[in-house]
Amino acid sequence: MTNDAKPDFNFEGFVCPLPLRDYPQIVMGHGSGGRMSNDLVKHLFLPLFDNAALRSLNDQAVLAMPLDGGRLAFTTDSFVVNPLFFPGGDIGQLAVHGTVNDLAVSGATPLYLSAGFILEEGLKMDTLGQIVTNMARAAQEAGVQVVTGDTKVVERGHGDGLYINTSGVGIVPPGVDIAAQNIQPGDAVIVSGMLGDHGVAVMSVREGLDFDVDVASDTAPLNGLVAAMLEASANIHAMRDCTRGGLAASLNELAQASRVGVVFDERAAPVRPAVRAACEMLGLDPLYVANEGKLVAFVARADADAVLAAMRAHPLGADAAIIGEAAAEHPGLVAARTGIGGRRVVDMPLGVLLPRIC
Amino acid sequence: MTNDAKPDFNFEGFVCPLPLRDYPQIVMGHGSGGRMSNDLVKHLFLPLFDNAALRSLNDQAVLAMPLDGGRLAFTTDSFVVNPLFFPGGDIGQLAVHGTVNDLAVSGATPLYLSAGFILEEGLKMDTLGQIVTNMARAAQEAGVQVVTGDTKVVERGHGDGLYINTSGVGIVPPGVDIAAQNIQPGDAVIVSGMLGDHGVAVMSVREGLDFDVDVASDTAPLNGLVAAMLEASANIHAMRDCTRGGLAASLNELAQASRVGVVFDERAAPVRPAVRAACEMLGLDPLYVANEGKLVAFVARADADAVLAAMRAHPLGADAAIIGEAAAEHPGLVAARTGIGGRRVVDMPLGVLLPRIC
Numbered sequence: 001m002t003n004d005a006k007p008d009f010n011f012e013g014f015v016c017p018l019p020l021r022d023y024p025q026i027v028m029g030h031g032s033g034g035r036m037s038n039d040l041v042k043h044l045f046l047p048l049f050d051n052a053a054l055r056s057l058n059d060q061a062v063l064a065m066p067l068d069g070g071r072l073a074f075t076t077d078s079f080v081v082n083p084l085f086f087p088g089g090d091i092g093q094l095a096v097h098g099t100v101n102d103l104a105v106s107g108a109t110p111l112y113l114s115a116g117f118i119l120e121e122g123l124k125m126d127t128l129g130q131i132v133t134n135m136a137r138a139a140q141e142a143g144v145q146v147v148t149g150d151t152k153v154v155e156r157g158h159g160d161g162l163y164i165n166t167s168g169v170g171i172v173p174p175g176v177d178i179a180a181q182n183i184q185p186g187d188a189v190i191v192s193g194m195l196g197d198h199g200v201a202v203m204s205v206r207e208g209l210d211f212d213v214d215v216a217s218d219t220a221p222l223n224g225l226v227a228a229m230l231e232a233s234a235n236i237h238a239m240r241d242c243t244r245g246g247l248a249a250s251l252n253e254l255a256q257a258s259r260v261g262v263v264f265d266e267r268a269a270p271v272r273p274a275v276r277a278a279c280e281m282l283g284l285d286p287l288y289v290a291n292e293g294k295l296v297a298f299v300a301r302a303d304a305d306a307v308l309a310a311m312r313a314h315p316l317g318a319d320a321a322i323i324g325e326a327a328a329e330h331p332g333l334v335a336a337r338t339g340i341g342g343r344r345v346v347d348m349p350l351g352v353l354l355p356r357i358c
Numbered sequence: 359m360t361n362d363a364k365p366d367f368n369f370e371g372f373v374c375p376l377p378l379r380d381y382p383q384i385v386m387g388h389g390s391g392g393r394m395s396n397d398l399v400k401h402l403f404l405p406l407f408d409n410a411a412l413r414s415l416n417d418q419a420v421l422a423m424p425l426d427g428g429r430l431a432f433t434t435d436s437f438v439v440n441p442l443f444f445p446g447g448d449i450g451q452l453a454v455h456g457t458v459n460d461l462a463v464s465g466a467t468p469l470y471l472s473a474g475f476i477l478e479e480g481l482k483m484d485t486l487g488q489i490v491t492n493m494a495r496a497a498q499e500a501g502v503q504v505v506t507g508d509t510k511v512v513e514r515g516h517g518d519g520l521y522i523n524t525s526g527v528g529i530v531p532p533g534v535d536i537a538a539q540n541i542q543p544g545d546a547v548i549v550s551g552m553l554g555d556h557g558v559a560v561m562s563v564r565e566g567l568d569f570d571v572d573v574a575s576d577t578a579p580l581n582g583l584v585a586a587m588l589e590a591s592a593n594i595h596a597m598r599d600c601t602r603g604g605l606a607a608s609l610n611e612l613a614q615a616s617r618v619g620v621v622f623d624e625r626a627a628p629v630r631p632a633v634r635a636a637c638e639m640l641g642l643d644p645l646y647v648a649n650e651g652k653l654v655a656f657v658a659r660a661d662a663d664a665v666l667a668a669m670r671a672h673p674l675g676a677d678a679a680i681i682g683e684a685a686a687e688h689p690g691l692v693a694a695r696t697g698i699g700g701r702r703v704v705d706m707p708l709g710v711l712l713p714r715i716c
Contacts, residue, residue, distance in 0.1 A: 029709025033602025033648075036709050038611075057615055058538050059460045059598065060433035062530050067425055075418035076472035076525055080389075080510045102417045114434035116523045118476070152438045152521075154714065160516055165474045167434055167525035172420050180416050240417065244391025253396075257415055290391075351387025351394050356512065 017043045026123040031153030044129060045149055048136040049115075053147035061147035063112060069174040073108035075099060076167040082356040084131065084161050087201045088216030089292070091164055092135035094358060097219050097292055098243065099168040100142045104223040105239040105295055107178040107230060108170035113139060115149040115166055120159035127161065135164075142221035144168070176230065180257035182237040185328040188304035189264055190297045192225060192311055193319040194218070195247055196275040199289035199354050203282065215274050220293030225316045232310035235300035242296055243358055245349050246288040250296050251334045252348040258298075259331040263343075264324025266336040287336075288349050290357045298326060375401045384481040389511030402487060403507055406494040407473075411505035419505035421470060427532040431466035433457060434525040440714040442489065442519050445559045446574030447650070449522055450493035452716060455577050455650055456601065457526040458500045462581040463597040463653055465536040465588060466528035471497060473507040473524055478517035485519065493522075500579035502526070534588065538615035540595040543686040546662035547622055548655045550583060550669055551677040552576070553605055554633040557647035557712050561640065573632050578651030583674045590668035593658035600654055601716055603707050604646040608654050609692045610706040616656075617689040621701075622682025624694040645694075646707050648715045656684055 020043050029036040046054055053061035065072070079095045096113065103110040115135065119128065139146050197218040204215060222241060229236060238258065240250040247269065255262045271279075271286045279286045293316060299307045304322055311317030324337075334346045378401050387394040404412055411419035423430070437453045454471065461468040473493065477486065497504050555576040562573060580599060587594060596616065598608040605627065613620045629637075629644045637644045651674060657665045662680055669675030682695075692704045 027709070028713045031602075031713070032707060032709050032711065033607050034707035034709060034711075037602075038706070056537060056539065057611070058464065060431050060464045060466070062464055062466070062537070063430045063432060065423070065425060065430040067423060072421045072423040072430070072527065073418050074421060074470060074472060074527055075506050076474045076523065077508045078474040078476050078510045078523060080476060080512050106416065106418045106420055108418070108420070112432060114432060114525050116434045116436040116474075116525070118436050118438060118521055148433050150435045150523075152436045152714075152716075154438050154518065154521075157515070158518055160512065163476055163510075163512075163521065165434065165436060165523035165525075167472050167474070167523075169430070169432055169527060179414060179420070181414065244389075244395075249391050253415070348396070349390060349392035351385070351390050351392060353390065353392075355386045355389070356510075358510075 020044060020125055024125055026119045026121055026125065026128065026153055028121055028153050030119065031151060037151060040151055044132060048132050049146040051145045051147060063147065067171055071172045073103050073106045073170045073172050075102040076165065077102060078163060078165045079358055080163050080356055081202065081358050082160055083205060086205050086217055089219040090131055090134050092131035093138040093219050094292055095164040095166045096135050096138035096142060097221050098358060099166040100144060100221045100223055101241040103168050103170040104226040105241050106172055107176035108172045110142065110144050110168055110170040110223050112147045113144050113166050113168045115146050115164065117151045118159055118163040119151060119153045120161050121153055121156040123161050142223060178236055178239055180238050180254050183254060183258035183260050183298045183326050184237060185260055185326050186301050187237055187298040187326040188301050188322050189262060189324040190299055190304065190308055190320060190322050191247060191269060192295045192317045194270045194272050195291060195294060196271055196279060196286035196289035198292040199357055200275045200278045202357055203354060215272065218291055218293035220316055222293060222295055222316060225311060225314045228310045228314045229297065229307050232306045233299060233303035235303045236297055236307065238298040239295050242291045242294050244290050246290055247296060248287040248346050249349055254298065255334050256332045261327040261330035262324060262334045263327055264336055266338050268321055268323040270319045270321055284353060287346060288353055290354065292358065378402060378483055382483055384477045384479055384483065384486065384511055386479055386511050388477065389509055395509060398509055402490060406490050407504040409503045409505060421505065425529055429530045431461050431464045431528045431530050433460040434523065435460060436521060436523045437716055438521050438714055439560065439716050440518055441563060444563050444575055447577040448489055448492050450489035451496040451577050452650055453522040453524040454493050454496035454500060455579050456716060457524040458502060458579045458581055459599040461526050461528040462584040463599050464530055465534035466530045468500065468502050468526055468528040468581050470505045471502050471524050471526045473504050473522065475509045476517055476521040477509060477511045478519050479511055479514045481519050500581060536594055536597055538596050538612050541612060541616035541618050541656045541684050542595060543618055543684050544659050545595055545656040545684040546659050546680050547620060547682040548657055548662065548666055548678060548680050549605060549627060550653045550675045552628045552630050553649060553652060554629055554637060554644035554647035556650040557715055558633045558636045560715055561712060573630065576649055576651035578674055580651060580653055580674060583669060583672045586668045586672045587655065587665050590664045591657060591661035593661045594655055594665065596656040597653050600649045600652050602648050604648055605654060606645040606704050607707055612656065613692050614690045619685040619688035620682060620692045621685055622694055624696050626679055626681040628677045628679055642711060645704060646711055648712060650716065
């Protein structure tokens with residue numbers, strides 16, 4: 001496909017264009033499907049996301065898909081993170097990265113995204129502009145295009161500024177078969193880096209829980225890292241990006257889907273000291289805290305060192321570590337080897353640790 | 359592809375399954391990505407939307423796509439209709455039909471949908487169950503599968519029960535090229551049926567505007583009707599479903615995209631007497647009122663009668679009518695021939711006539 005996004009578009013210093021400038025805030029009319037909706041599309045979304053499919057202004061994108069015997073990956077994610085901006089990112093970047101990552105961990109090359117905005121009446125146009133600018137930049141950096149979209153407006157008090165849905169499509173190349181069901185006993189468990197950064201970064205700025213910690217969200221597109229991993233091995237069996245519920249939720253879901261046990265060394269799971277300290281203060285376990293740029297992979301033992309080396313050679317995998325293995329015993333259960341030589345069950349989180357984290 | 363949805367699933371009488379019954383209302387934990395999120399997926403979404411891709415419980419669907427030289431259609435739509443239930447439908451059906459229709463009017467065969475739910479804490483589980491039941495039934499009737507999804511929960515007071523995003527993919531067969539840009543002067547303008555039903559149905563039950571009118575929403579999947587039209591002619595140039603902003607917005611968008619003028623006979627545009635009466639009472643023009651099961655098509659003059667006949671033979675096109683034509687004059691403008699022999703410009707609606715209509 002052609003990536004015709006302008007490579008030198010100036011993403012810095014968003015300035016509200018005319019005629020949007022006449023409306024410093026979102027009003028109900030911006031969701032009407034009439035001229036004000038068109039203004040948003042033509043003066044905000046189109047210039048920033050610029051590409052051929054979007055320029056056609058149809059209610060759908062029609063795309064040549066070079067499947068070449070591969071399969072289509074299709075995913076969706078809604079983002080309700082609070083606050084909209086946090087250290088290391090904002091809801092717009094998160095919306096792009098989240099969907100790119102959900103595609104990437106299936107082994108797919110992410111290609112196209114949709115963007116659905118639910119805007120709250122009164123949202124500052126400059127805030128929307130900044131968020132869409134950051135989305136566009138994130139999409140360009142991840143090598144994907146936002147090809148179709150939709151905007152709705154709800155009355156003041158019925159949202160939180162904005163909610164964003166991104167859906168995405170990509171191509172799983174022929175021969176690639178990475179799925180939650182495919183883990184084999186003996187597979188190595190590899191995490192791609194430091195755990196818990198996103199959750200702690202969001203909590204650090206959330207009203208009422210402001211504590212002094214210098215942690216930025218790890219929000220990042222993982223498709224480049226995954227491509228490097230796929231290059232290193234044809235025996236990656238399962239991958240998941242560890243978002244809500246953290247590494248613990250991902251491991252539990254995968255263990256259950258493949259009916260294997262998982263055992264890992266708690267001390268091997270990489271966590272920044274600042275994140276560990278913040279989690280202790282809040283009574284949280286970093287294994288359960290959200291990430292937005294980390295994945296866990298189950299890889300055939302024979303290939304584990306090669307995959308680990310490929311990951312460490314990538315900027316987003318510099319802290320990657322083999323932390324454990326899949327086992328035939330206790331299928332569906334995840335256990336951690338603790339520092340003092342014991343074992344504890346790392347259960348699926350029941351409810352909510354950190355609400356509105358993505 | 360295989361449609362493995364259970365044909366005999368009992369969609370009537372939704373009963374909240376265990377363990378959801380322990381939670382008569384949505385709580386924040388249902389959006390945590392933990393066990394409560396899983397309960398929603400396993401006991402509500404999976405049984406109702408049941409299909410192979412969803413059963414795999416991956417964060418994305420991986421799908422064989424029989425493109426066969428065709429192209430991929432991809433679209434997204436968020437639904438914030440208020441109230442959630444209205445005469446003739448609910449937000450769930452609307453979410454399925456809206457996305458199916460956005461795919462269909464590109465000439466695509468809709469295949470797969472995603473569903474992203476933003477739930478408000480306190481939403482009754484029975485209400486969610488009923489809406490998801492209706493979505494599942496609508497999907498089955500339209501011949502599409504909901505293959506991937508996402509659920510987020512926001513605090514009480516930060517939503518309106520629920521917002522739904524549906525995105526969708528379909529296949530545009532080789533040789534089919536229907537787009538807003540393709541209208542030729544001389545093309546006939548065909549509408550598929552009675553205009554304004556959806557908008558009036560929603561308004562009829564909206565708080566404070568309760569008036570005595572027996573109009574049901576026209577919400578319906580248009581892919582069957584479009585298939586019949588494509589069978590009748592290879593010269594359908596452009597189509598659009600007339601949702602927010604009504605026929606007037608669709609005609610204006612298409613006239614501008616193709617740089618043609620559009621002239622139509624106001625008396626030929628089919629409107630139910632009850633809808634006309636309600637619109638007069640509210641000071642609305644039915645041409646601007648939303649539909650959720652109507653399309654407008656621009657068809658080569660020579661094929662117009664054949665397409666009209668095919669439409670009238672389909673239950674959703676029984677009231678189809680040729681209402682006007684595209685012209686080389688006044689490109690980008692839409693004019694109506696009025697009952698008294700004059701002409702008036704039917705402009706793009708500026709702002710909002712009926713907020714939260716879809």
